[in-house]
Amino acid sequence: xxxxxxxxxAPLNSLKIGGGQLGSALARVDVRAxxxxxxxxxxxxxxFVLLDGPxxxxxxxxxGHFLNKTLKDIILRHRVLxxxxxxxxxxxxxxxxxxxxxxxxxxxxxAKSSPMQTRARARAFAEKAMAxxxxxxxxxxxLADWDAYTYNTMSAEYEVAELGVLxxxxxxxxxxxxxxxxxxxxxxxxALAESEIEYGMRTSTAAYIGFPCTAGFAEAFGxxxxxxxxxxxxxxxxxxxxxxxxxxxxxxxxxVAAKGARYIVAQERASALAVALGASAPDDATxxxxxxxxxxxxxxVLHPVDGSLRPVIAAAxxxxxxxxxxxHIAPAHGVEDWEAMPDTVARCFVxxxxxxxxxxxxxxxxxxxxxxxxxxAATTAVLELLGGHVVAPPSAYEHRYPFxxxxxxxVITRLAPQWFVNAAPGQAGLVDKVExxxxxxxxxxxxxxxxxxxxxxxCLSRQRAxxxxxxxxxxxxxxxxxxxxxxxxxxxxxxxxERHGGSDVWFDRPPPPTRPGDDDDDDDxxxxxxxxxxxxxxxxxxxxxxxxxxxxxxxxxGEHGGKADLVIEGSDQHRxxxxxxxxxxxxxxxxxxxxxxxxxxxxxxARKMSxxxxxxxxxxxxxxxxxxxxALRLWVAxxxxxxxxxxxxxxxxxxxxxxxxxxxxxxxxxxxxxxxxPDPDAPLELMDRHVLGLLRxxxxxxDACFEGYDVRGAVRHxxxxxxxxxxxxxxxxxxxxxxxxxxxxxRRDAAVRVLREMLRVLCxxxxxxIPNSAEDVFAASPHGLFPPLPAGAPASIFLTGSRSGxxxxxxxxxxxxxxxxxxxxxxxxLFEGAKRSVKALGVRVTLQQPLHEAWTAPASPGAQWTAxxxxxxxxxxxxxxxxxxxxxxxxxxxxxxxECARCERCRRFHASVRDGACARCG
Numbered sequence: 001x002x003x004x005x006x007x008x009x010a011p012l013n014s015l016k017i018g019g020g021q022l023g024s025a026l027a028r029v030d031v032r033a034x035x036x037x038x039x040x041x042x043x044x045x046x047x048f049v050l051l052d053g054p055x056x057x058x059x060x061x062x063x064g065h066f067l068n069k070t071l072k073d074i075i076l077r078h079r080v081l082x083x084x085x086x087x088x089x090x091x092x093x094x095x096x097x098x099x100x101x102x103x104x105x106x107x108x109x110x111a112k113s114s115p116m117q118t119r120a121r122a123r124a125f126a127e128k129a130m131a132x133x134x135x136x137x138x139x140x141x142x143l144a145d146w147d148a149y150t151y152n153t154m155s156a157e158y159e160v161a162e163l164g165v166l167x168x169x170x171x172x173x174x175x176x177x178x179x180x181x182x183x184x185x186x187x188x189x190x191a192l193a194e195s196e197i198e199y200g201m202r203t204s205t206a207a208y209i210g211f212p213c214t215a216g217f218a219e220a221f222g223x224x225x226x227x228x229x230x231x232x233x234x235x236x237x238x239x240x241x242x243x244x245x246x247x248x249x250x251x252x253x254x255x256v257a258a259k260g261a262r263y264i265v266a267q268e269r270a271s272a273l274a275v276a277l278g279a280s281a282p283d284d285a286t287x288x289x290x291x292x293x294x295x296x297x298x299x300x301v302l303h304p305v306d307g308s309l310r311p312v313i314a315a316a317x318x319x320x321x322x323x324x325x326x327x328h329i330a331p332a333h334g335v336e337d338w339e340a341m342p343d344t345v346a347r348c349f350v351x352x353x354x355x356x357x358x359x360x361x362x363x364x365x366x367x368x369x370x371x372x373x374x375x376x377a378a379t380t381a382v383l384e385l386l387g388g389h390v391v392a393p394p395s396a397y398e399h400r401y402p403f404x405x406x407x408x409x410x411v412i413t414r415l416a417p418q419w420f421v422n423a424a425p426g427q428a429g430l431v432d433k434v435e436x437x438x439x440x441x442x443x444x445x446x447x448x449x450x451x452x453x454x455x456x457x458x459c460l461s462r463q464r465a466x467x468x469x470x471x472x473x474x475x476x477x478x479x480x481x482x483x484x485x486x487x488x489x490x491x492x493x494x495x496x497x498e499r500h501g502g503s504d505v506w507f508d509r510p511p512p513p514t515r516p517g518d519d520d521d522d523d524d525x526x527x528x529x530x531x532x533x534x535x536x537x538x539x540x541x542x543x544x545x546x547x548x549x550x551x552x553x554x555x556x557x558g559e560h561g562g563k564a565d566l567v568i569e570g571s572d573q574h575r576x577x578x579x580x581x582x583x584x585x586x587x588x589x590x591x592x593x594x595x596x597x598x599x600x601x602x603x604x605x606a607r608k609m610s611x612x613x614x615x616x617x618x619x620x621x622x623x624x625x626x627x628x629x630x631a632l633r634l635w636v637a638x639x640x641x642x643x644x645x646x647x648x649x650x651x652x653x654x655x656x657x658x659x660x661x662x663x664x665x666x667x668x669x670x671x672x673x674x675x676x677x678p679d680p681d682a683p684l685e686l687m688d689r690h691v692l693g694l695l696r697x698x699x700x701x702x703d704a705c706f707e708g709y710d711v712r713g714a715v716r717h718x719x720x721x722x723x724x725x726x727x728x729x730x731x732x733x734x735x736x737x738x739x740x741x742x743x744x745x746x747r748r749d750a751a752v753r754v755l756r757e758m759l760r761v762l763c764x765x766x767x768x769x770i771p772n773s774a775e776d777v778f779a780a781s782p783h784g785l786f787p788p789l790p791a792g793a794p795a796s797i798f799l800t801g802s803r804s805g806x807x808x809x810x811x812x813x814x815x816x817x818x819x820x821x822x823x824x825x826x827x828x829x830l831f832e833g834a835k836r837s838v839k840a841l842g843v844r845v846t847l848q849q850p851l852h853e854a855w856t857a858p859a860s861p862g863a864q865w866t867a868x869x870x871x872x873x874x875x876x877x878x879x880x881x882x883x884x885x886x887x888x889x890x891x892x893x894x895x896x897x898x899e900c901a902r903c904e905r906c907r908r909f910h911a912s913v914r915d916g917a918c919a920r921c922g
Contacts, residue, residue, distance in 0.1 A: 004921060006739040006905060009671040029775045032145050033794040035086070041790060042085035050076060051556060051564035051592055053577045054091035054153065054549050057129040058098045061136050062609065063601045063647055064570065066619040070636040071598060071711060072568050073142045077768035078706040080143065083801045089556050090144050091151035092133070094126040096545030097188055098406055100466035115465035115507045115540065122466040123154060136619060140629060141772060143798075151555060153548045156502045159468050161555040162548060163494035166470075169586045170487050174422050175460070177483050179346075181335050182459050184414040185404045186354025186372065190463040191418050192404060192411060193544055194452050195575045202401035202410055204234040205379045208276055208392040209304060209328070210263060211245055217299035217312065220291045221255045227262040228389075229301050229312070230273060232323035234397055235333070236382045237373040240356075240363045243337075243344055244329040245301050246315035249294035251325055263391060264296075266325020273324055276392040293318075304389035306362040315340040332415035335456060345479075348415035352463070374410060419470055419485070419541065420457035421583060430582045433590035438709045439642035442597050445574040450582065458583055460544050467542025469493070469506040473527060475535040484536055488528040496526055506538065550580025553591035564592040566709070571597040596709045598641035604648035617647055625649070630770035631656045637715045637769045658719055659773070662766055665722045666777050668731065669759035672738050673752055674782045682749035685859040686852075686867040690817050691730045691754055694721065695761045702765045711769070718765050725821050730754075733870045740906040740921060747860055760785050764802050771798070816851050819889060824872040826891040842876035842894035849888070850881045865908075875900060875909040 050072060055065055076086050100118060103125040107113075113121070130152060138146050151158055169175050183192040210228030218227040229245050247253065254270050255262040258279030265273045267290055299312040317336045318327050331338040331346035338346065351357035355372050359365035364385045371378040383390055402411050430450060437443040461470055471493035472485040497503050506526065527536055557564055569577055574597070581591050600608055603615040610616065617625075619632075625647075626632040635655035639645035684692070698721050705714035721727055734751040741748040759781065767774035778786065778797035786800040793799045827843055845868075855868045856879050869877045878894060901913035905921035912919040 004905065004917075007741075007743060008739060009675060029796045030794055031141055031143050032147065034080075034796045034798055035088075035143050035145050036149075037790075037793055037799060038080050038085060039087070041793075042083070045083060045085040047087050047560060048076075048079040048084040049087045049557065049560045049564040049566075051553060051567050051581075052088065052090045053567060053569040053573060054093040054151075054552065055133065056096070056098065057092040057094045057126040057133065057152070058102055059129060061133050061619055063617050063619055063622050064609075065133075065136075066140065066622065066632065067598060067601055067636050067639075067641070067645065068568065068570065069137065069140065069142055070633050071596070071641065073140075073771075074633070074637065074711050074768045075566065075568070075596075075706070075709060076143050077771055077798060080798045081764060081767060081800075081802065082703075086143070087560060088144055089149050089151055090137070090142075090146070091552060091556075092126070092130050092153065093545065093549045094123075094130070094152050094154040095467040095542070095548050097190070097462075097464055097466075099126050099129075100464055101188075103466075116504065118465040119504060119507065126152075126154060140619070143771075151552070153468075153552075154502070156497055156500075158552075158555055159503050160494050160498050162468055162543075162551040163471070163490055163497065165551040165554045165584050165586075166543070166547075167487055167490040167494070169421055169584070170485060170490055172424065172586050174424060174586055175485060176420050176422055176457065177417060177485070178420050178457070179415065179417040180456070181331070181333060181338050181413045181415050182418055183402060183411050184352075184354070184416060185407060185409070185411050186352075186374070187407050187409050188404065188464075189352040191416055191459050191461060193459045193546065195449070195546055195579065196405055197402045197411065198405040199400045200403050201398055202403075203396050203398045204401070205236060205383075205394050206232065206234045206397035207236050207383065207386075207390050207394040208232050208273070208324070209236070209239060209386060210261075210389050210391045211301035211304055211310065211328075212389075213264070214300045214302065214309070217296065217301065220295055220299075221262065221264070221289055225257065225261050227255060227264065228391065229326055230263045230265055230324045230391060231326050231328040233328055234399060236386070236394070237356075237378050238330045238333045239328060239382060239386065240305060240359060240368065241330040241332045241347070241349055242303060242310060242328050243331050243341060243346065244311050244313045246313050246318050246327045246329050246337075246340055247293035247296050248316070248318040248320075248325065249292065249297060249314045251293045251318070251320055252290040253293060253296065253325065254290055259391075264326065266320040268320040269323065269325050273392075278392075304386050305364060313340060333413045335413070338415070346415050350412065350414050354412055354414075373412060417481075418459050419461040419472070421460055421547075421586075422457045423583070424586050424588065429588060430585075430590055433588070434592065434595055436594040436709075438594065438596040441642070442571070442574060442595055445571070446578055446595070449575045449579050458544075458547075458580075460547055461541040462544055464542055465507070465540075467545065468503050468548060470539065470541045470543055471506070471526070472539045472541070473531070473536035474539045475537065483539070484531060486528075488530070489526075492528050493526055507540070544580075546576055546580040547584060549577055550584045553581055553585070557591060562591060563589075566594045566596060567592045568596045568598070571599055573597070594709065599644035602644050602646045604646060604650075606644075606646060608644075609647075622647060622652075626652050627656055628659070628772070630773050631659045633769055633771075634659050634715070637711045640712065658715075659770060661719070661722055662762070662770065663773055665727075665731075666759060666762055666773075669755050669762070670777060670780050670782075673756045673759060673785070674780075676743060676749075676752065677782070677784060678749035678752040678756070679746065680753070682746040682753060683860065684750050684753070685747070686854045687730055687733060687859075687871055688750050688754045691726060692757060694726055695757055699761050699765065706768065714765070715769055718762065722762070725825070726817075727758075729821070729824055729871060729873075733873065736870070736906055736908070756782065756785055760802065763797065767797055816849070816855070819847070819849075819851060820855060820868060820871050822889045823868070823877075823891060826889060827872050827874060830891055830893060841874055842878070843872070843874050844892045844894040845877060845879045846885050846890040846892075847879065847881050847888070848883055848885050851879060 076088055080086050100122045103121040107121050134146050183197055185192055208230055210230050213227045213229055221227060231245060252267040253264055254267050255264055256270055256274050256279060258277040263273060296312050297314045300309045301312060303310050329337045329340055331341050331344055332348035349356055349359045350373055354374060355370055356368040359369050367381055371381060383394060403409060404411050431443060431447050471489045472483055475482050496505050578595060585591060603609055607613060607615060623629055623632050626635060635652055638655055698717055701717045702714045737748045737751040763774055763777050774797050786802045789799055823845055831841060856866050859865060859867045859870060876894060900909035900911050902909050903913050903918040903921050904916040910918040
């Protein structure tokens with residue numbers, strides 16, 4: 001009797017899994033509808049709150065934005081899939097210098113604009129950038145309501161909330177006006193916080209400069225040639241601001257003789273100075289005289305330019321690791337210098353542009369005023385002014401130097417009165433309030449940056465027009481100027497901002513310099529009534545842009561106990577948004593429970609992407625390179641996001657191949673489970689039960705990874721399963737049951753049961769990472785595979801509440817599954833390259849330990865194959881146990897060709913084959 005046709009699955013024309021190509025109609029699901037449905041209907045569900053650190057609205061998006069938003073989207077989709085109510089309100093950072101500068105550059109004549117004109121241009125620029133970025137975000141199919149549930153830092157709603165944060169800090173007494181040295185950008189003419197500084201290499205002019213010592217000071221070293229205290233500096237321009245020379249009280253100091261003079265230096269630095277002077281080491285007489293720094297304190301030296309007296313003081317930051325062991329103190333140009341002379345009224349002779357200004361004639365004002373202090377011309381002029389007090393030839397010195405991280409230009413330290421936020425008493429333990437760091441190294445970085453800010457406070461004020469004004473008032477001028485910033489001034493301005501729809505109301509009158517003689521705004525409606533008539537007028541500093549974005553918690557977390565579950569940003573935000581969010585709280589708590597960070601996107605040569613290198617890849621180009629949104633999302637998920645991630649052809653190709661494997665596996669599962677709902681009571685065979693156990697473990701492990709924010713680990717578990725030995729063996733072995741058993745056979749139903757569970761687990765495990773593909777699989781999946789959608793819900797797998805870990809419990813499989821897989825691997829190697837099909841062959845297996853009986857018994861009543869024969873894919877397997885065998889597993893060929901014939905339908909060899917068909921297939 002001829003064999004019956006095999007039961008091949010019917011093709012499903014609806015199954016088109018493309019991964020979400022841009023510009024196609026494939027995005028079958030309205031993600032906005034999905035997002036809003038879960039927010040509106042899961043009111044009793046436990047919320048999951050992700051606080052969005054806003055991207056900057058100053059231009060086109062780059063691949064780093066795709067990486068960041070994709071990581072957020074993966075975590076959010078997993079939480080929605082598991083039944084949580086997700087709260088996510090994406091935003092934009094819209095104030096600050098980069099936007100102001102770009103807006104001015106785009107408008108001819110804008111350099112002479114009024115503050116209101118500047119603000120109008122900057123607002124228009126930011127609005128345009130937001131619209132362009134929003135369009136890209138929506139095209140990436142990110143789970144959010146991009147049309148109605150976003151925020152931006154220039155909206156009145158946000159500004160009022162931010163002013164509430166400032167008021168809270170003022171009420172706590174944490175906001176203070178300080179006249180101290182700050183990082184200053186000469187190009188941008190504004191103060192900078194430490195978080196806005198990055199360090200790079202710069203070549204400066206280093207010089208040894210001698211300060212003539214007074215008679216009393218010189219006596220400590222005995223009589224002899226004229227004596228000088230020598231300092232070494234890489235900022236010769238700051239010498240005109242010198243107020244003292246500092247020593248360390250515990251260091252020993254000696255005098256080096258050279259050129260008819262003596263030069264005081266720390267004992268450890270004497271040889272280095274002697275070399276610089278072109279002299280020999282100190283002579284024996286000088287070597288004997290070692291004076292402790294504490295003896296020198298209280299003496300005096302003469303300023304090398306105007307000859308005025310300068311005290312010798314003790315300072316803890318003086319050391320002998322480099323230089324001379326003496327430090328020139330310029331309180332206007334160094335924080336440590338300023339701290340060393342707390343009772344000195346420092347004077348700054350450098351203006352906002354970084355040029356000398358106000359220098360008296362005796363300090364070289366006629367020659368120096370107007371020169372930029374960082375210019376070669378200023379360095380040359382100062383050294384010439386110092387003349388013979390430059391005791392050794394100046395030299396070029398390459399060293400780490402602070403740069404403005406936006407302009408990439410060197411900054412200076414300059415005395416300038418600014419507003420600061422001091423650390424609250426309990427904020428030393430702020431980092432401890434963050435429950436989890438991913439990766440763990442982020443904790444150490446954040447602690448280091450917070451420690452820096454806690455020492456001197458966070459510089460809040462900026463001298464720019466585009467930002468949220470600090471509602472402070474001033475009266476008087478110069479050193480006698482007073483300031484007023486109180487809870488009332490902040491509350492009054494917040495109310496006006498809400499009434500007028502934004503903070504532009506602060507600039508509705510020009511700054512004081514354009515209104516000469518008008519010192520008293522007694523009619524100012526923004527000045528609280530109790531302060532009117534007292535000479536107060538508005539000041540026009542604006543808040544640091546980091547304070548802007550760092551206050552997002554105040555607007556977004558009010559309904560959630562003031563705490564988000566998670567924040568995800570780049571690793572550079574330890575010094576930026578993370579610490580701004582923590583410090584702006586003004587208390588000892590953190591606004592988020594977990595911090596996850598990722599690195600930067602590099603090119604295929606491991607270089608950071610930048611316009612100057614011409615290696616920037618726009619997200620739309622990266623998606624084209626990958627072939628689909630899902631493939632690029634998989635590239636994100638497979639990267640080690642704790643470090644930098646390379647957007648290389650090799651990495652993208654690996655992601656594309658992984659997507660192909662995942663999609664094809666699910667296609668096979670959909671096709672082979674769609675025709676019939678299996679009998680739920682069909683008895684499961686040994687391989688079935690074992691694979692279900694593996695699926696249970698897979699679902700558990702993937703869920704644990706997602707819950708722990710280990711996206712890479714979750715994807716690796718799935719890929720290891722679908723490419724692993726057991727999934728491969730099972731999908732190969734069950735084809736016989738699927739295609740050759742009768743459609744209603746219990747053995748076939750058992751296989752379909754497992755395949756359905758495999759499809760459900762795989763689909764839900766990878767859905768957060770490749771959602772477009774998952775939605776396509778969901779739409780084509782057999783009825784009843786996923787829980788039913790709630791009434792009125794959009795058709796989306798994410799609203800089924802189908803937690804990937806909800807695999808039905810199955811009996812434990814035999815403990816020797818690994819042995820069976822070892823037999824399969826050895827069998828394949830044994831017959832590798834053989835001309836005959838493995839299914840035509842027999843094997844003899846020798847084991848040191850016996851297998852579970854079920855592996856060597858028929859899989860079910862009437863079955864032609866044992867579970868072992870089905871697992872390893874051979875026609876006949878005989879097993880013998882020999883405890884003395886040299887190997888745990890040994891496999892040898894056992895010829896059976898004479899006993900069996902090949903069935904034309906199932907292509908297996910059976911003794912029962914008649915007329916080309918075995919008993920089952922005939």
